[in-house]
Amino acid sequence: MTSLTSPAARAAHPPVQRVVEVSGRRPVGAYVELTLAAPEIAERTEPGQFVAFAVGGPTSAHLLRRSIAIAGAADGAVTVMVAPHGPGSTWLAGLQVGDTVDVVGPLGRPYPMPSDGTPAVLVGGGYGAAALRGLAARLRAAGSPVIAICGAASADRLSSVDELGELAEVIVTTDDGSAGRQGRVTDAMAELLTSRAPGQVGVVYACGPMAMLRAVAEAATTAGLPSYVAVEESMACGVGVCMTCVLPVVGEDGRTRFSRSCTDGPVFGGDRVRFADVGTLPWDVVGADAMGVVAP
Template sequence: MPVQTPAEILALTPAGAYHRLLLRAGGAAADAAPGHFAALAIGGRDSATLLRRAFSIHRADPAADTLELVFAEHGRGTRALARHRPGDTVDLVAPLGTPFPLPAGPVAAVLVAGGYGSAPMFALAERILARGGRVGFVLGAATADRLFGVDLARALTPHVAVVTDDGSYGEQGVVTDPLPAMLRALDATEVHSCGPMGMLRAVTALATAAGARSHTAVEEAMACGIGVCMTCVLPVVGDDGTTRFLRSCTSGPVFDGTKVRWADAGKLPPDLEGAAAMTPHTNSSTEAAR
């Protein structure tokens, strides 16, 4: 169960284009797993920033009772968070969501991330390695300063490929360019990815073609983070073949990539369960009222 607690900021430091935030977790670190996220209320009770901001958990240390998050300044809420200082307090709810699946035995896995989507991947890699498995990383970003964790990846495995859109670090290209070779090098059976929707769709296609399972952590905007508001829904195919809207904050953020209907994200597919009931329509009384 998630914990809601006033969390003291222990450190807030720059990390390239991003910020690393270390929080006193108030017990929230005990059950955190790679792929879980945290939701922060920023600005206190009287703030005009009403909605929580959701961030992947980069590190959880139950012994020290700390959580570490990585975030970018995108809008008013994250800019306000970046202006906080050690000793300040934010309202924390964590751990939330569904984490990456971890088999009990050893596996060979490729971890693919765009930008700071790599934040949860290093703890995931450590758990896979602790079970006797093998890991490789494919990390990408638009520019060198928007990469996160290249040195962390190289400390864990020699199998690291880095690409940037402009070629300012590593090879010029996108993460799907080196992915097939990495899959072959590791004979990987699992691919874990986090990043933009288009990237996840392409990574899933390549993984599936190579016979590997695809586990994707989606970056849907979440207003509540606890499954109430329904703003983060995605069309996902169930085991019975029926497409339903599932909430990224509770059923995800980690989904089987082959089950997500990527092309229909943000749409209302006509074959979605309950789609007819959600389609706006009018009746005679409505027309009369106009």
């Protein structure tokens, strides 16, 4: 399998920009699932990648795009799960069948694949679970047993449980106990890793909130397992220009550099991301001395 200390493989195909039609729309709890007629993007997509939408329409004052993980890409269509929050995502969630939207994709580096047959655990938080659907299908096609742990604050915040259930053994958790078992996905993951014999889990993948990714990565590393996480840093441009999505990542040479989530990620080796230092300027990051940062 790809080494844990290596960055995720680069995508095989370059992205394209297209104005596409919304061919499907359905509410999913607190979210909205959109299906786009985007064959050129669908045929290029690999699990873990994302698309970036222009929001607000042609006369909008929203200059920056909204980046959303790809939930599925098949038969000429791309599916995304939209969580209405700010004005951009709320506008996207309001799109109806027949509307058009400007989209760039697929963007970012995909999840690296393990050797065929490697048992995998997938951990999804909230709508982040949708981003694991394509990965689960790819793993199953390669003969890998898959366990998916889907968690959220409440039942209406869960995502893609049924879709993942067609491909994997699924464990559901909610903070309030309104669906599945009460608790966090990280608790269920810790119990799973301790209950399985050596070799029954070979790799861990995750997508969701940063605090969850940190806990998943730490648990996997403690168990001696490689992990790969798709980070949720804000990606304003999606193409590596604006530098709003940088976070400290340890390279193969052991040195920390600021990596762009949109182009160097969004998938990183779990033990490579310095989660505790996200949002700060570590003294030992490459280039810190030039900015006047000194060692403590």
